[in-house]
Every structure is written in structure tokens, then in C-alpha cells.
Amino acid sequence: MYNIYEDLHQFSSYVPPIDLTFHQYLLLADEPVLFHTGSVQQTESLLPLLKEVLGSNILKYIFISHFESDECGGLSLILKHFPDAKPVCSEITARQLSGFGITNNIIIKKPGEKLISNDYELEFISYPSEMHLWEGLLVMENKRGIFFSSDLVFRFGNANGAVIEGDWQKEIENITPQQVPDPQQKEKLQNTLKKLSPKFVATGHGACLKL
Ligand SMILES: [Fe+2]
Numbered sequence: 001m002y003n004i005y006e007d008l009h010q011f012s013s014y015v016p017p018i019d020l021t022f023h024q025y026l027l028l029a030d031e032p033v034l035f036h037t038g039s040v041q042q043t044e045s046l047l048p049l050l051k052e053v054l055g056s057n058i059l060k061y062i063f064i065s066h067f068e069s070d071e072c073g074g075l076s077l078i079l080k081h082f083p084d085a086k087p088v089c090s091e092i093t094a095r096q097l098s099g100f101g102i103t104n105n106i107i108i109k110k111p112g113e114k115l116i117s118n119d120y121e122l123e124f125i126s127y128p129s130e131m132h133l134w135e136g137l138l139v140m141e142n143k144r145g146i147f148f149s150s151d152l153v154f155r156f157g158n159a160n161g162a163v164i165e166g167d168w169q170k171e172i173e174n175i176t177p178q179q180v181p182d183p184q185q186k187e188k189l190q191n192t193l194k195k196l197s198p199k200f201v202a203t204g205h206g207a208c209l210k211l
């Protein structure tokens, strides 16, 4: 558990057989937001740490980039502990969650829309995730300049608390066809991202980037 950037807290699990670290984040602002739940096993380790960092603050939102176990596998478990927290995701992700009977109580966001509190401004970006190119979301926190990259900025290794110097334009150029298989959608996403200038990239996997 690390206070990784300003009021952003990182929780991580490293899985040696696949040499991959899975991160979740809590933005401990006036209306706290959790970014990703981890798989249900990861959520079990996350919960006590999350409660410790939250203290008397109440978890308000759970951002889910796309429908996959490491991004939302533990959502039911989180909601058992935080029944008033609202998941925030794309329309397709909401449909999957509802179809699996996980929850109907969801805030759906479209690309370009925002979620604004006194303390942060989350701006959502279309993310054509690899499986079926189902539209997920990426998110930029405009006040702090934090970009939440989900599976897009991706490195292997044990990266608990790791932050490296990064080059934003290079990271965008390095997006692979494995990450976004449709060339037109990949180019569109790259063009959108090139216009952003984040100060920090909070990755889903691997070291975070300081820019
Ligand atoms: Fe994923």
C-alpha cells in the first residue's frame, strides 16, 4: 500500500507465475473513488487496507474501466462492504454486470462526459478493450493531472509502489495491436490521448509513470 501521488493511494498484488502486478487505487478526495476492484481474491486482501486508508471517509464511487476479472471481479464483495458506493462504467460494462446479476445500481458514462466533485474532475475517454473491442473507459483526473491507464500502459514485473520517469508521447506510440486490435480505433484512441498532458499515469499493471 503506497500513497503514490498526492492524495492517490495504490494497492497492489504481485502474481509470480505470470510476473504481473495488479493495481487498484483510491483517490482520497471529498467523494472518494476506488479505481478497479481486483479479482475477488485480490479484493479480499484489498478490503482491510482500503478501510484503513478511508478511515471515517465513505467510499462514494467505484470506477470500472472494462468488464474483466482484475478490473471488476471483486465488485460484489466490495458492494457488500460498501453498499452505498456507486459503480461508474461504460454502457457495455454496465450491461455485462447486470447480465451476471452483479448489480443494476450503476452510473453509466459516455466518452467525453465528466464526473465532477468539489475536489476532482474525472473526464472519461473511450477505450476499445481487447475482448470483442467492447467499449470500456479510461479516465483523466483533470485537477491533479492523473491518467488512469487500465491495461493500456503495461509492464511486467513486481511493481508494488514503483514509479518511473515516462515519456507520454512514446507511451502512446507504443500501444500495440494486441491492446487495441482494430487499426482505426487504435489510431483514434492515440489521437485522443496525444492531446492530453497528464503529470502522472496510474497504471493497471506495472510501474506508474511520472511525466
Ligand atoms: Fe483488463
Ligand SMILES: [Fe+2]
Pocket (backbone or CB within 6 Å): 070, 071, 150, 151, 204, 205
Ligand atoms: Fe487489467
